[in-house]
Amino acid sequence: MTKQTTLKQQDQKQQMEIEQGQIRDRMSQIKHKILVLSGKGGVGKSTVAANLAVALSLAGKSVGLLDIDIHGPSIPKILNLEDKKLMTFGDAIMPVPVSANLVVMSIGFMLQDRDNPVIWRGPMKYQMIKQFLKDVEWGQLDYLIIDSPPGTGDEPLSVVQLLDKPDGAVVVTTPQQVALSDVRKGISFCRSLNLPVIGVIENMSGFVCPKCGEITNIFKSGGGENMAIEMNIPFLGRIPIDPQIVHACDSGEPYIQQYSQCQVAQSFNEAIKPILELDKNKNEK
Numbered sequence: 001m002t003k004q005t006t007l008k009q010q011d012q013k014q015q016m017e018i019e020q021g022q023i024r025d026r027m028s029q030i031k032h033k034i035l036v037l038s039g040k041g042g043v044g045k046s047t048v049a050a051n052l053a054v055a056l057s058l059a060g061k062s063v064g065l066l067d068i069d070i071h072g073p074s075i076p077k078i079l080n081l082e083d084k085k086l087m088t089f090g091d092a093i094m095p096v097p098v099s100a101n102l103v104v105m106s107i108g109f110m111l112q113d114r115d116n117p118v119i120w121r122g123p124m125k126y127q128m129i130k131q132f133l134k135d136v137e138w139g140q141l142d143y144l145i146i147d148s149p150p151g152t153g154d155e156p157l158s159v160v161q162l163l164d165k166p167d168g169a170v171v172v173t174t175p176q177q178v179a180l181s182d183v184r185k186g187i188s189f190c191r192s193l194n195l196p197v198i199g200v201i202e203n204m205s206g207f208v209c210p211k212c213g214e215i216t217n218i219f220k221s222g223g224g225e226n227m228a229i230e231m232n233i234p235f236l237g238r239i240p241i242d243p244q245i246v247h248a249c250d251s252g253e254p255y256i257q258q259y260s261q262c263q264v265a266q267s268f269n270e271a272i273k274p275i276l277e278l279d280k281n282k283n284e285k
């Protein structure tokens, strides 16, 4: 090994340590960091992440929502932020405010053309996630909710490594068996990284009739709960298929804000209880 190579490696190591220190400083201002994961796409992970974040903010907590679903960032659409431009303050990137106590950062804000797919290799994704944690001026938050891409790939792995002990993961699934076998992989993934599973949410569990409000189980119901029992993890509840959720997502008005009195909104409020408990326990310590 030449002297030049050794010096370069030393520089890189020093740079890495500086960056890790910067992430630590930034993240030390956030009390709880929670990943929202799913075994596969289309199960409503982003919808659940957005509504959990809004529900926590409506419960009076200061919340950041970070969307690192690099291949399909849907949080700007769900929260009607698609036309927002990012602002910087000194070296920091400012997250986009949604309300007085909810801010959002999404890879979607950085894409020139939302209709073209992002083709990024692992190291580029890692750099981008690092930038979100290091350079975004999150300020003091009670919760950072992180909407990860589906599966057990580079992105959730990078976040877990960079965050150095996030509080845990909420795993979203649908009642069908296929999604469930995928979600089992997701739970094993958490376990292999020593990431606690805060609980499982069974989304699209039954259909709410828009006329009479009756719930019909189109797919099987209860699969998520059975799996949670079998795998010895908490079950956070069921969110039915509700056409109003699709409408809310498409119109950019968070469902739980728009339909706060509905039974489904109450399900989100139930699901955040263990998450609120994390803060209560921390404050009592």
Ligand code: ADP
Residues within 6 Å of the ligand: 038, 040, 041, 042, 043, 044, 045, 046, 047, 048, 074, 203, 204, 205, 239, 240, 241, 242, 243, 245, 246, 247, 249, 250
């Ligand atoms: P993922 O992040 O898992 O890919 P999304 O959150 O983007 O999934 O949701 C996919 C689609 O399903 C969206 O159009 C969303 O409005 C819809 N959706 C999600 N959850 C529900 C639900 N409980 N009822 C009705 N539609 C839903």
